[in-house]
Amino acid sequence: MLNDPRSHGLWEKTAPQPPATEPLAGHVSADVVVVGGGYTGLSSALHLAEAGSSVVLLEANEIGFGGAGRNVGLINAGMWVMPDDLPGELGAIHGERLLDLLGNAPRLVMELIDKHGIACELERNGTLHCAVGPAGLKEIEERARQWGKRGAPVTVLDAKETERRIGSSAYAGALLDMRAGTLQPLAYARGLAHAVIKAGVAIYTGSRVASTEKSGTKWVVSTDAGKVSANWIVVATDAYSTGPWEQVRNEQVHLPYFNFATVPLGDNLAKSVLPGREGAWDTKEILSSFRMDQAGRLVFGSVGALRNTGLSVHKNWARRSLRKLFPQLGEIPFECEWYGKIGMTDNALPRFHKFAPNVVGFSGYNGRGIAPGTVFGKVLAGHVLGHIPEADLPLPVTDVIEPSFRTVKEMWYEAGAQAAHFVGARV
Numbered sequence: 001m002l003n004d005p006r007s008h009g010l011w012e013k014t015a016p017q018p019p020a021t022e023p024l025a026g027h028v029s030a031d032v033v034v035v036g037g038g039y040t041g042l043s044s045a046l047h048l049a050e051a052g053s054s055v056v057l058l059e060a061n062e063i064g065f066g067g068a069g070r071n072v073g074l075i076n077a078g079m080w081v082m083p084d085d086l087p088g089e090l091g092a093i094h095g096e097r098l099l100d101l102l103g104n105a106p107r108l109v110m111e112l113i114d115k116h117g118i119a120c121e122l123e124r125n126g127t128l129h130c131a132v133g134p135a136g137l138k139e140i141e142e143r144a145r146q147w148g149k150r151g152a153p154v155t156v157l158d159a160k161e162t163e164r165r166i167g168s169s170a171y172a173g174a175l176l177d178m179r180a181g182t183l184q185p186l187a188y189a190r191g192l193a194h195a196v197i198k199a200g201v202a203i204y205t206g207s208r209v210a211s212t213e214k215s216g217t218k219w220v221v222s223t224d225a226g227k228v229s230a231n232w233i234v235v236a237t238d239a240y241s242t243g244p245w246e247q248v249r250n251e252q253v254h255l256p257y258f259n260f261a262t263v264p265l266g267d268n269l270a271k272s273v274l275p276g277r278e279g280a281w282d283t284k285e286i287l288s289s290f291r292m293d294q295a296g297r298l299v300f301g302s303v304g305a306l307r308n309t310g311l312s313v314h315k316n317w318a319r320r321s322l323r324k325l326f327p328q329l330g331e332i333p334f335e336c337e338w339y340g341k342i343g344m345t346d347n348a349l350p351r352f353h354k355f356a357p358n359v360v361g362f363s364g365y366n367g368r369g370i371a372p373g374t375v376f377g378k379v380l381a382g383h384v385l386g387h388i389p390e391a392d393l394p395l396p397v398t399d400v401i402e403p404s405f406r407t408v409k410e411m412w413y414e415a416g417a418q419a420a421h422f423v424g425a426r427v
């Protein structure tokens with residue numbers, strides 16, 4: 001995308017085409033203007049239009065330019081925070097409400113894919129959170145216990161069953177979560193965009209919102225070449241936020257995350273690595289993730305940016321790690337490499353912001369935005385339509401607060417990941 005082979009990598013290579021769109025020109029009106037063409041913006045536009053609202057969606061670059069086109073494609077249920085800790089973080093009402101909403105969020109993703117016939121390599125076979133050593137095993141057992149008492153279909157697999165499912169003896173066990181799955185992330189975003197246009201939304205790409213102003217009872221948002229007047233603004237710009245909502249980006253500490261995709265493994269090897277096509281990641285602090293795509297490529301990722309010295313450090317690390325994790329693959333070549341920035345918040349939980357009257361948005365998904373972004377987009381639509389009052393939202397309204405030492409923390413993430421990957425092959 002935008003002539004950068006390390007921005008969207010494999011996903012851009014294998015995703016179906018996006019709908020034809022153009023930059024905004026002139027002055028148009030709508031009930032709602034949605035800013036951002038990722039999962040949050042697309043889902044909110046879709047649900048608003050299906051309920052009869054007139055909607056304009058403005059995307060600064062292309063559909064899926066942000067996290068939506070760069071991520072690993074794990075459709076996770078819930079956040080990183082342990083289920084029992086959420087009520088403590090958010091209060092009992094918001095905590096249990098968020099658990100319920102996000103625990104069921106993958107179902108909404110899968111329903112939308114089915115309903116709109118989105119070709120995005122959906123796999124419904126669950127995810128495996130792989131335990132590294134006894135501490136990792138303890139962690140997943142506790143997570144399983146906490147989800148289990150809420151009725152979630154989660155199981156702890158022993159080391160033998162984990163090895164059978166993954167094709168590696170590296171792990172002490174794994175948490176299998178049958179609510180979850182994998183997809184081709186850019187294909188999902190582009191498929192949503194097709195559905196959004198079919199529902200009657202006007203999407204303008206290459207249309208960065210530069211400013212907003214109030215004109216009577218309406219909001220007017222301006223891009224380089226046009227304006228939109230609307231009653232509501234939905235802000236769905238998250239970690240790639242620019243323009244009037246750069247504060248959303250500044251609220252987050254950016255964690256770089258890269259992926260390498262191998263060439264297709266071929267039938268025999270593919271049978272020995274994740275034959276069930278679950279998505280997987282481990283319990284390490286600097287975690288690694290791995291999954292297959294539909295053509296049998298192994299997508300392997302971890303923390304770090306593929307730029308400057310990081311490019312060779314992380315690539316060498318990925319080769320060493322794969323040799324150790326899956327020796328049966330031998331010296332398998334990489335076909336694609338890419339990275340993006342994950343927006344982390346200080347308590348690892350997303351935020352709901354009310355920037356001004358009738359200007360609202362969710363952000364800060366901490367690397368878990370496929371299902372939450374989709375479900376929060378639907379919640380935003382319900383809120384704008386007056387069906388979900390503020391008191392019933394899954395998160396409290398919070399101010400946008402920049403964390404202290406943000407820049408230092410971001411440099412530390414990048415340097416720390418390089419140092420860790422320089423020193424050792426993982427697992």
Ligand SMILES: Cc1cc2nc3c(=O)[nH]c(=O)nc-3n(C[C@H](O)[C@H](O)[C@H](O)COP(=O)(O)OP(=O)(O)OC[C@H]3O[C@@H](n4cnc5c(N)ncnc54)[C@H](O)[C@@H]3O)c2cc1C
Pocket residue numbers: 035036037038039040041058059060061062063064065066067068069070071072073074075076207208209210236237238239240241242243244245257258339340341342362363365366367368369370371373
């Ligand atoms: C490398 C990586 C791996 C990840 N892995 C996973 C994973 O496996 N599973 C998971 O669930 N999540 C994962 N995530 C997180 C997930 O991708 C994000 O949480 C998700 O994309 C957020 O969706 P969004 O629609 O809110 O924002 P985005 O997808 O980032 O979209 C925001 C859009 O807003 C646009 N924009 C910004 N400013 C303006 C403006 N002024 N005017 C107009 N448009 C603007 C941007 O161009 C962008 O397209 C990962 C993220 C990364 C980067």
